[in-house]
Amino acid sequence: MSQPTVNLTETVHSAIDAHRHERGPLLVILQEVQERLGYVPPAAVPLIARELNLSRADVHGVLTFYHDLRTEPPGRTTLSLCRAEACQAVGAEALVAQVEEALGVKTGQTAADGSVTVNQVFCLGNCALGPSALVGGRLHGRLDRDRVVALVRAEAS
Missing domain, CATH: 3.40.30.10 (Glutaredoxin)
Structure with missing residues (x-):
């Protein structure tokens, strides 16, 4: 499957900017990225980790723990x-x-x-x-x- 046509960096930064002020914003940011793109591309993990001062493992752990979050595009x-x-x-x-x-x-x-x-x-x-x-x-x-x-x-x- 191909990467989304939407600018990934712009989408991730927009989600982060919208929720950075919240306590523990990681999950809601991942949900918003998925809502906008249909899934959370693996390339979003280092962007989110850097902006939230988390390790990639922390972001990946949350992303893969919740079954409603996807790292690949869903079917039609x-x-x-x-x-x-x-x-x-x-x-x-x-x-x-x-x-x-x-x-x-x-x-x-x-x-x-x-x-x-x-x-x-x-x-x-x-x-x-x-x-x-x-x-x-x-x-x-x-x-x-x-x-x-x-x-x-x-x-x-």
């Missing part, structure tokens, strides 16, 4: 499958395996063609209608393999 469609207990009780584990096979993408990865990123989440608050998932940011319940694949394809078109 993002699928987040719920794996919490209520969804597990109605077949979420089997659904995850079926969807991974149908889409050819493992949880936590992006398809080679950049079409879809498959994530896992642990509760979407849709427990009565499990198994549930977010497809392109929209919540869906009572899912099966065919419905998930259809939703992903519809989102991609």
Whole structure:
């Protein structure tokens, strides 16, 4: 995947300037960079570290600790499958395996063609209608393999 067309240095400095005055601003800066670029490019780590007087390891540690932060661009469609207990009780584990096979993408990865990123989440608050998932940011319940694949394809078109 290629680097974003937006100026990385400008984006990082803008996020830092907006939050430098806050106590412990690293996480919110990383979130803002991701919001603007879609992910936090590895090249942003030394810029942020230098400006906040942190080590690269400190920045990298926070970036890789939080599952919602990405160091690579997401797919054009993002699928987040719920794996919490209520969804597990109605077949979420089997659904995850079926969807991974149908889409050819493992949880936590992006398809080679950049079409879809498959994530896992642990509760979407849709427990009565499990198994549930977010497809392109929209919540869906009572899912099966065919419905998930259809939703992903519809989102991609």
